[in-house]
Amino acid sequence: MTKAFCPGNASCIFRIVENKDRTKRHSLGVGFTVDKGVIVNVGKSDKTEVFANGRKIRFPTVLTVIKELTQEPVKVEIKDQLPSGAGFGISGASALATAYALNKLLNLRKSKKELAMVAHRAEVINGTGLGDVGGQFNGGFNMKIKKGKPLAVVNLGIKCVDIYYKFFSKIETKKVINSRWKKRRINKAGDRALKRIMTLKNKTLDNIIRISKDFAVESGLLKDKRVKNLIEEIENKGGNASMIMLGNAVFSDMPFKGCRKVRVSHNKADLIK
Numbered sequence: 177m178t179k180a181f182c183p184g185n186a187s188c189i190f191r192i193v194e195n196k197d198r199t200k201r202h203s204l205g206v207g208f209t210v211d212k213g214v215i216v217n218v219g220k221s222d223k224t225e226v227f228a229n230g231r232k233i234r235f236p237t238v239l240t241v242i243k244e245l246t247q248e249p250v251k252v253e254i255k256d257q258l259p260s261g262a263g264f265g266i267s268g269a270s271a272l273a274t275a276y277a278l279n280k281l282l283n284l285r286k287s288k289k290e291l292a293m294v295a296h297r298a299e300v301i302n303g304t305g306l307g308d309v310g311g312q313f314n315g316g317f318n319m320k321i322k323k324g325k326p327l328a329v330v331n332l333g334i335k336c337v338d339i340y341y342k343f344f345s346k347i348e349t350k351k352v353i354n355s356r357w358k359k360r361r362i363n364k365a366g367d368r369a370l371k372r373i374m375t376l377k378n379k380t381l382d383n384i385i386r387i388s389k390d391f392a393v394e395s396g397l398l399k400d401k402r403v404k405n406l407i408e409e410i411e412n413k414g415g416n417a418s419m420i421m422l423g424n425a426v427f428s429d430m431p432f433k434g435c436r437k438v439r440v441s442h443n444k445a446d447l448i449k
Contacts, residue, residue, distance in 0.1 A: 177219035182445035184264035187421035188388035202305035202326035216273035240298035249304035261346030263420030265308030271295035301352030315444030365394035392397025
């Protein structure tokens with residue numbers, strides 16, 4: 177079997193870029209990869225199956241990647257190190273790691289950029305994401321500002337620091353990114369937030385988290401009372417916090433009761449040798 181790792185990617189701010197060409201529908205925004213993600217094992221088999229944490233599942237995004245790359249039956253085993261649906265881009269990570277592992281296993285000789293676009297298209301087709309693969313392909317704390325370029329990022333130069341988070345419940349990405357009225361409000365708030373970040377003299381973590389929180393409020397995405405209350409509690413204690421996009425989850429630069437810790441990482445998706 178061939179093994180690959182892909183980091184989780186937490187989105188702080190985003191705006192949706194529509195395009196009839198699926199390879200160019202994506203998102204602009206700000207996000208960061210972390211030191212945890214998914215490990216994918218891929219091997220030849222007599223029928224195509226996908227397993228997540230030992231349980232057989234139907235995973236349309238991963239199945240789309242497989243279908244685009246090969247007609248050979250394969251077995252895909254995914255191990256999550258982060259909660260699914262919390263905003264860490266687990267579907268994108270699974271798709272990209274699967275693409276890398278398949279490429280090696282079957283000697284497809286595709287470039288990493290080609291494979292990343294396969295994973296990105298799979299996300300768009302299945303409505304599971306618009307921007308995570310770009311972050312996971314590059315690694316680091318990044319801003320995406322080039323329309324029509326899903327993999328293009330500008331690294332913000334933020335060091336590998338600890339981030340604390342708490343996950344409450346899932347948000348179905350498809351219901352948000354395919355809603356016309358939600359997109360309108362998100363894009364207005366996203367454009368404003370990105371403009372503020374681009375004009376910052378000091379693009380520090382605390383400044384970015386504060387702008388991210390404003391985006392979460394202005395976009396109408398910050399609705400969950402548990403998320404609101406926890407952010408307020410952290411701010412009252414002198415920390416900075418916002419909502420992870422898209423999940424009812426909080427991330428902060430300060431530890432808090434019930435939190436889990438990850439670390440900003442500049443590692444990108446790759447094969448495990």
